[in-house]
Amino acid sequence: MNQIIRIGIDTSKYILVLHGVDAAEQVVLRKKLSRKQVLEFFAKLPPTVIGMEACGASQHWARELSKLGHEVKLMAPQLVKPYVMRNKNDGRDAEGLCEAMSRRSMRFVPVKTAEQQAALMLMGVRDGLIVRRTQLTNTIRGHAAEYGLIAPKGLDAIEPLLARIAQDETLPALARELFVVLGRERARLEGELKAVEAKLMAWHRGDATGRRLAEIPSVGPIVATALVMKTPDPHAFRSGRHFAAWLGLTPKDHSTAGRTRLGKITRAGDEDLRRLLVIGATAVIQQARRGRGHHSRWLLALIQRKPPKLAAVALANKVARIAWKLMATGESYDVARMNPIPAT
Incomplete structure (x- = not known):
């Protein structure tokens, strides 16, 4: 058999x-190959270049195959799809x-170490804990409303609501017992969430890049940590x-015949990272609209002429560019360059 220069692997x-x-x-x-046969097969193969989709378990296989001397390249599935012939099957996917991996224009996903993967698990x-807490909170509110008991908005209103339920003798005993079960589950989730966030903050404090990113308005420790964890080499x-x-x-961009047609944002890339940036930008815009804090002239002019959501996306875009600059150059955020003025 001739020397193999590239191997595409469709994983399952x-x-x-x-x-x-x-x-x-x-x-x-x-x-x-079955899972058990993969490492044995590649251990006998001369070092080559291997391409896989960046999907479930791909990071594991990339690390294991790299240990055997192979060069592993991970690709986003949406970038591979144009190279798959019709009548899709596993063989066509591997082909x-x-x-796709032979294209010079192809962009690859970096292979993460086990430690980096563990850090990403924190996020x-x-x-996941926040989603479960929200679901449980809504469950408590929904069941309480069936007995005419409502609470103000916010997580802080749930404990007083549960206390009222526990003291309400007009409720059936079974209902009060079940509310106690829900309350215990919510307290457990809160404890686990605090423990995870403490680990996340400890990781953030130990990372110099994250600390510099957190100086950017709208970028707090959570967003800064997510940027550091999820961004590949900024020099790419x-x-x-x-x-x-x-x-x-x-x-x-859907331009044609010399006409420039720009639509909504592409929503490509990491959804969670984009969501965090937009949420942070929304918080800054809310403060600016209420006349609190010091903000750049650009932002104050933007919120005067654009709807809040559009302004939030524009600010998130600007923050992303600033974050890239800090990560790529190692500089610190210079607030003087933003020309801040008090919001009115």
Whole structure:
């Protein structure tokens, strides 16, 4: 068999499908392997370049195959799709991966170390706990409303609501018991969330880049930590605009015949990171609209002529560019360059 220069691997839970080509771009490998056979097969293979989709378990396989001397390239699924021929199947997917990784314009996802993967888990676990807390809070509110008991907005109103329920003798005993169960579950979630956030803050305090990013208005410890954890090498982006485009904070371009047609933002890239940036920008805009704090002339003019949500996305775009600059150059945020003036 000729020397294999590229192998595309279509991964799944149990079976991995391989497609390899030689220097003449001739197919020299088509093979199906079980999970147990993968490492044994590649241990006997001379070092080569391997391409996979950046999907579930891809980081694990990338680390394991790299230990065997192979170069592993991960690609976003949406970038691989154009190279998959019709009549999709596992073999065609592997062939498309093998072809996509050969393109000079292809952008690759960096392989994370086990420690980096563990740090990313902090963000994922925190988000999951917040979702479960919100679901449980809404459940408590919904059941309480059926007995005519309502509470103001906010998480702080739930404990007083549960206390009122516990003291209300007009409620059935079974209902009060079930509210106690819900209250215990909510307290447990709160404790776990605080523990995870404490670990997240400890990680943030130990990271110099994250501390510098947190100096940017609208970027607190959570957003700064997410930027550090989820952003690949900032030098891979030619400019802050490319970084903002990677985050999906730039308009869709559907221009033709010399006409420029820009639409809504692309929403490409990491959804959670984009969401955090927009939420932070929204908080800053709310403060500016209420006349609190010092803000740039650009922002004050923006919120005068644009709707709040559009202004929030524009500010998130600007913050993303500033964040890229700080990550790429190692500089600190210079508030004087923003020309801040008091909000009125």
